[in-house]
Amino acid sequence: MKILVSVKRVPDPYAKISPNATGTDINRDGLQMAVNPFDEIALEEAIRLKEAGKATEVVAVSIGGAESQEQLRTALAMGADRAILVQTDETLDAPSVAKILAAVYRREQPHLMLMGKQAIDMDENQVGQMLAAILDLPQATFASKITIENGSATVERETDNGIETIRMPLPAIITADLRLNEPRYVALTGIVRARSKPLETITPADLGVQTRTRVRLTQVEAPPARKAGKRVSDVHELVRLLREEARVI
Amino acid sequence: MKVLIVAETDGGRVSEKTLPAIAFAQQKSPETFTILAIGDNLQGVEMLTGYGAQAVLTVNHPALAKPLAERYAPVVAHYAQQLGADAIVATTTTFSRDLLARVAGLLDAPMLSDITALESANGKLVAKRPIYSANLIGTFEVEGSHVVMTVRGPAWGKPEPKGASPVQNAEAPADIPTRSEWLSLQGGGGGRPDLTQARVVVSGGRPLKDPETFEKYIGGLADALGGAVGATRAAVDSGIAPNELQVGQTGKTVAPELYIAVAVSGSVQHLAGMKDSKVIVAINTDPEAPIFQVADYGLVADLYQVVPELTELLKNSGS
Ligand SMILES: Cc1cc2nc3c(=O)[nH]c(=O)nc-3n(C[C@H](O)[C@H](O)[C@H](O)COP(=O)(O)OP(=O)(O)OC[C@H]3O[C@@H](n4cnc5c(N)ncnc54)[C@H](O)[C@@H]3O)c2cc1C
Numbered sequence: 023m024k025i026l027v028s029v030k031r032v033p034d035p036y037a038k039i040s041p042n043a044t045g046t047d048i049n050r051d052g053l054q055m056a057v058n059p060f061d062e063i064a065l066e067e068a069i070r071l072k073e074a075g076k077a078t079e080v081v082a083v084s085i086g087g088a089e090s091q092e093q094l095r096t097a098l099a100m101g102a103d104r105a106i107l108v109q110t111d112e113t114l115d116a117p118s119v120a121k122i123l124a125a126v127y128r129r130e131q132p133h134l135m136l137m138g139k140q141a142i143d144m145d146e147n148q149v150g151q152m153l154a155a156i157l158d159l160p161q162a163t164f165a166s167k168i169t170i171e172n173g174s175a176t177v178e179r180e181t182d183n184g185i186e187t188i189r190m191p192l193p194a195i196i197t198a199d200l201r202l203n204e205p206r207y208v209a210l211t212g213i214v215r216a217r218s219k220p221l222e223t224i225t226p227a228d229l230g231v232q233t234r235t236r237v238r239l240t241q242v243e244a245p246p247a248r249k250a251g252k253r254v255s256d257v258h259e260l261v262r263l264l265r266e267e268a269r270v271i
Numbered sequence: 272m273k274v275l276i277v278a279e280t281d282g283g284r285v286s287e288k289t290l291p292a293i294a295f296a297q298q299k300s301p302e303t304f305t306i307l308a309i310g311d312n313l314q315g316v317e318m319l320t321g322y323g324a325q326a327v328l329t330v331n332h333p334a335l336a337k338p339l340a341e342r343y344a345p346v347v348a349h350y351a352q353q354l355g356a357d358a359i360v361a362t363t364t365t366f367s368r369d370l371l372a373r374v375a376g377l378l379d380a381p382m383l384s385d386i387t388a389l390e391s392a393n394g395k396l397v398a399k400r401p402i403y404s405a406n407l408i409g410t411f412e413v414e415g416s417h418v419v420m421t422v423r424g425p426a427w428g429k430p431e432p433k434g435a436s437p438v439q440n441a442e443a444p445a446d447i448p449t450r451s452e453w454l455s456l457q458g459g460g461g462g463r464p465d466l467t468q469a470r471v472v473v474s475g476g477r478p479l480k481d482p483e484t485f486e487k488y489i490g491g492l493a494d495a496l497g498g499a500v501g502a503t504r505a506a507v508d509s510g511i512a513p514n515e516l517q518v519g520q521t522g523k524t525v526a527p528e529l530y531i532a533v534a535v536s537g538s539v540q541h542l543a544g545m546k547d548s549k550v551i552v553a554i555n556t557d558p559e560a561p562i563f564q565v566a567d568y569g570l571v572a573d574l575y576q577v578v579p580e581l582t583e584l585l586k587n588s589g590s
């Protein structure tokens with residue numbers, strides 16, 4: 023079984039993010055970048071399936087500028103077998119990303135595609151579902167447990183109403199939630215080995231995909247700040263203020 | 272703008288989580304919106320009929336008895352096309368995130384997730400939405416004639432009562448794919464108000480130790496206020512609280528009248544889900560905890576001492 027995993031380059035989740043001087047984007051000076059945490063979880067799951075003898079090959083794919091090679095090298099160091107960079111400097115919206123991933127999927131013909139439920143830059147949570155629609159495949163979003171058996175996937179999903187379990191035949195698109203697993207630390211031997219693993223670079227045109235971005239970010243601003251309020255000395259004062267000042271109880 | 276609202280259902284019953292999407296439609300397209308509710312033998316449809324929608328379409332079919340995106344998406348796409356909808360809209364929840372992005376994929380439509388504002392300028396739609404874990408607000412321009420949107424519940428509030436809408440039974444399209452199967456759902460309920468709808472939310476963090484302690488202190492205080500219970504990711508990950516109680520970037524977004532954070536440090540990811548609450552109270556032993564920077568009322572104290580005191584006080588004075 024071959025597994026395809028998508029990997030997006032995003033700001034480190036613990037980096038401080040602020041608008042740039044013109045308010046058109048974030049300030050990217052010296053910004054630490056990382057693999058999207060949800061993609062790291064998807065990748066970890068794929069590698070575990072390979073270690074368990076359920077998968078034979080794990081292929082990582084990223085769409086972005088040449089610098090996304092860095093995140094693909096991390097994916098290779100974690101344990102992916104090879105990587106594909108679809109190189110473009112264009113800013114793409116989710117349907118465009120989904121179309122490119124669909125073309126990569128058709129070329130690679132994996133049995134399973136794993137990816138993050140959302141990229142933590144724009145927090146859109148769209149690409150996996152769009153990809154499943156384009157490819158006409160079953161989908162399981164927000165996965166917190168995946169069991170692969172007899173050509174089908176049984177997936178526990180984190181929904182607002184609790185843990186839902188669904189089952190579907192493979193191939194399918196599964197998107198990872200935080201509790202699916204704890205990604206491993208990359209060992210030094212992995213980093214060394216990753217240098218000799220194949221990383222192919224292609225373009226959207228090579229895949230025959232023409233993209234048209236229809237959703238564009240035009241302005242970035244800080245949300246209205248909340249002021250720190252009062253310190254209260256005990257629960258009596260707290261209850262009195264909630265009643266008489268805030269009037270919420 | 273012709274709007275199609277997709278009602279949230281669990282396949283058997285309409286959920287009140289649909290209401291903010293209806294409030295959105297009343298504000299942005301008061302004359303021309305239709306509500307679509309999908310399931311099997313659907314109950315609670317009358318919840319949708321008093322808000323001035325042109326019609327409430329119900330699609331009932333045994334294959335739609337559980338809310339699987341693979342099955343629901345072609346139904347939504349079919350009626351969106353039949354009605355010539357310019358916008359397909361639902362309140363942001365895991366149900367709508369799962370379903371509407373698939374609909375956008377089927378229709379090759381652009382999509383905006385979790386919007387808090389929408390205007391039109393020079394013939395283009397311009398929306399605002401939180402980005403980077405709600406650290407920033409982004410403004411987005413959309414090109415094209417139709418768009419799919421999820422709307423952030425707390426930003427749109429509740430709809431106004433308006434004229435009655437006719438309920439029309441509509442056919443399910445013939446080709447519903449049935450590859451995905453629904454097996455089970457665990458959790459939920461518990462008799463407390465829904466976290467995303469509640470007027471009061473009491474949340475607890477990692478120091479609550481175990482499920483019994485969490486229930487006793489956090490559950491007890493929530494019950495004294497008739498509120499819902501929330502949790503941090505650290506509390507959920509340590510097995511202290513169930514998943515569906517998580518508030519934050521990767522959990523639920525809440526904006527109650529009163530949010531009480533008990534032993535919650537106030538990470539950006541947690542704040543992303545609750546900082547629009549009207550009044551925030553923080554109880555924490557660390558006077559430097561970041562939660563105090565957003566709290567209207569802060570009490571530096573040990574939860575094990577003050578939460579029982581507070582709970583008793585509220586019970587005795589009948590809040
Ligand atoms: C990609 C990503 C997504 C995430 N999404 C979320 C999310 O959606 N929601 C979320 O909550 N987190 C999320 N997190 C995790 C987040 O970064 C924090 O780790 C988490 O919120 C911390 O939880 P906590 O406040 O319970 O624990 P801690 O950080 O351990 O804080 C406990 C607090 O309790 C106080 N305390 C200790 N003992 C007592 C006592 N006896 N009485 C009173 N106070 C006491 C301490 O002073 C401290 O401030 C995410 C992280 C990542 C990387």
Ligand SMILES: Nc1ncnc2c1ncn2[C@@H]1O[C@H](COP(=O)(O)O)[C@@H](O)[C@H]1O
Pocket residue numbers: 028029030031058060061083084085086116119137138139140141142144145146147148149150
């Ligand atoms: N530029 C990209 N390159 C590779 N994968 C991507 C890219 N953008 C989005 N994805 C994938 O799609 C998932 C959902 O992203 P989103 O819908 O943008 O929140 C991410 O977790 C990634 O796996």
